Amino acid sequence: MVTKLKRFLIGRPMKSTELAEEKLTKLKALAVLSSDALSSVAYGTEQILLVLMAVGFSALWYSIPISLAVLGLLLVLILSYRQTIYAYPSGGGAYIVAKENLGVPFGLVAGGSLLVDYILTVAVSASAGTDAITSAFPSLHEDRVLIAVFMIAALTILNLRGITESATILAYPVYLFIFAILVLIGAGVFQFATGAVPFTGTTYGAAVNGISLFLLVKAFSSGCSALTGVEAVSNAIPNFKAPAEKNAARTLMMMGAILGVMFMGISLLAYWYGITPTAKETVVSQIAAATFGRGMMYYFIQAVTALILFLAANTAFSAFPLLAFMLAKDKFMPHMFMMRGDRLGFSNGIIVLGVFSAILIVIFHGDTENLIPLYAIGVFIPFTLSQAGMMKRWITLKPSGWAVPFLINTVGMLTTLTITLIFVVTKFSQIWMVFLFLPAVILAFRKINQHYRDIADELRIDIATEKPVVKGSVIVIPVAGVTKVVSSTIGYAKSLTDNVVAVYVGFDEESIKKMEAKWEQWNPGVRLIVLRSRYRSIIRPLMKFIETVEWKTADTDHVTVLIPQFITKKWWHNFLHNQTSWLIRAYLYTRRDVTIATFPYHLQK
Structure with missing residues (x-):
């Protein structure tokens, strides 16, 4: 039953030789690895406006220069990570770059930050996708946690089916989202230009009372949440078809261009339309309603936005298992993360990511705004370490023409370091737990x-x-009577050695005499040791006897306790049998010089 359900959900097992077929083309990779970055268009501008609204509606014009600054940082990051792709074509991104150039401690900080970030990516994507649904259907607002957890479970199963299959499925909603947002931007610009939608924003450049550099810097750092996911391509280079590094670099450039156009377009429309963020309706929803009305096109945009926000988590499902594999290969994570599953994906990493992100959703009650600062700080730390590592690499190797790449990485490092510090100063009350959790993760490594x-x-x-x-070798067999399972167990034991003893623990003289008489009559060729238990305990007399056997055979024999165990026909029958054998195993498990073995006897009824 379990096997059939697994095959239905995940599919048939794949041979190791089919791994080459699991590589991604540029178009499929863009769908899988860029969905996180592209989906941030749905909330990046909104995060800027939320901060500016603390001063008032008149401050919203600042969203345009702030968006341009975010766009400039995007360009720096794209150029920087393009260099990382060619320098480290084996993948691993910030973890490998920092470890090889700055040392293992910095590599662990980068790797730990990215692992935490990928968990937050899934949680933020699911909660943001739920916000898009509840914006269109407000009656579902109270069920947002349940919706988000359900979608995480669906994504986990989808990724367990393999990266190629998930990429094929994801390509449609990702490109539909790109199409929908570009149509929205085009229609919005046209309507604004023709006067169909009047300008309702604040005057650009107008003086604003109460504005401060601190608030503008905070708004800029919030807008930088739109850049999360940019590093995913450099982390997952091994997933690309050959030539992997060239295909990865081209995919990164395509992602940067599309993200830049969509982010700036949404920011401009929000400013022109005078959009203000609300708790129950997203900025994109308001822009779509203002442009098309609440008709078919509006619901189409909301549907694909919700879908891309959910599927943005797939970037993490692609990158987290690969990063966990690299950390496990370096013996900083359990070896189970190195194992490929039936569909050639790193299944343990996929499952762990799904479980932890669902837990975060429940803890934060699906509140996107509270999760995004944690999400952003988790990615800007690796951004900074990656750029610093590349700077060290250029200085150390000094290849031909290294000055320009070094300058790009220097600008990238200084910018991302500044943003990281801004996050720490402006949002410490929301991100303080990172400074507890991250050291704990590194200590665990x-x-x-x-x-x-x-x-x-x-x-x-x-x-x-x-x-x-x-x-x-001496084999000790605990017995409760003369039965077929005891007979089969003794037969197996005698095939290994002639030094076999059976041990029976009796509670009263009548049961002991009865057992001794029946054993003598049966005469299986194995000596029966009878232990008397005054306190009706099986474990205590058995343990004392084993210690005696162990002492007598020290340095000469292996002591093996061979425990008969029923294998029941129906699962619920397990609750009716084997309690004593489980208890014996639990007590013997910590014994250094005793080997525990089980002889399974399959019941037919």
Whole structure:
């Protein structure tokens, strides 16, 4: 039943030789890896306006120069990450760049920040997508947490089916969203230019009482949330078809151009239309309603906006497992993140990402505004470290023509560092938990790495001198009576060694005599040891006996406790059997010199 459900949801297992078929073309990669960055158009401008509204409606004209500043930073980041792609074609982005050029500690900071950011990406995308739905259907506002968690589950299953299949499905809504936003911008500009929609914004350049540099800087940092996801292409270069680095660089440039046009277009329309953000309707929803009215085109734009916001999480589902794989390969994360699943994706990373992001949605009650600052700080730290790492690389290698790339990375580093500091100063009350969580993640990386190194030292052998030590073996079989399962267990044990003993724990003399008589009559060729339990405990007498056997056979024999166990025909039958065997295993699990083995006996009824 479980296997059939898994095959229905995920699909057939794929051979390792099919991995080459799972590589992405530029158009599919744009859909998968750019959905996060492109979707931020839906809330980037809104975040700027939310800060400016603290002063009043008259301050909204500042959204235009702030948007132009964000656009300039986008250009710097695109050029910077294009250089990273060619310098590190194996992928890994900020983690690899920082680790190789600045050292392991900086690499772990970048890697940990990105992992946290990808979890937040999924949470923010799901909550923002839910906001788009509830803007069109306000009656669903109270169910936003349930809607967001459901969509995360759907995305998790989609990604477990494989990157190529998810890219094929995602391509349609991503390109529909690009089409819808460009149509909205084109129609809005046309209507404004022809006077069909009158100018209702504030006078550009007008003096505003109460405005301050601190507030403008805060609005700029909020608008920079539109740049999250830019690094995803450089992280996932191995997912591209050959030549991977060229295809990745072209995809990055396409993404930057599309994002820049859409972000600036939405900002201009919001200013011209005098849009103010509200709790129950997004800025894009208001622009669409003002441009087309609440007709078919409005609902089409809202539908594809909601869909792209949900699917923006797919960028994280593509990048998180690959980054987790690289960290696991370097022994900073559990080895399970290196395993490919049935569909050749890193399934454990996909599942962990889905679970943690759903937990965040529940904790924050699906509130996008509270999640976005955490989301942005999580990505600007790796931005800064990546640019600093590339600067170090150019200074160290000094290849031909290195001055221009070095200048680009320097501008990128200084800009992203400034924004990171702005976030820390202006939004500390919202992002303080990052400074607790991130060190905890890095400490976990260190502890995992130390454990793996300790285990490697402990398990390492000298091939030239160390050989397996051959000892004798004694097998102890706990029995509760003379049954077929006991007979089968003894038969198996005697096929391994002649040194087999059966142990029976009795609570009263009558049951003990009955057992001894039946065993003597059966005579299986194995000695029966009877233990008397005054306090009706099976575990305590059995443990004392095993300690005795262990002491008598020290340095000469292996002690194996072979426990008979029923394998039931129906799942609920498990609750009716095997409690004693589970208890014995639990007590023996920590015994250093005792091997625990199970003999399964399959019941037919």
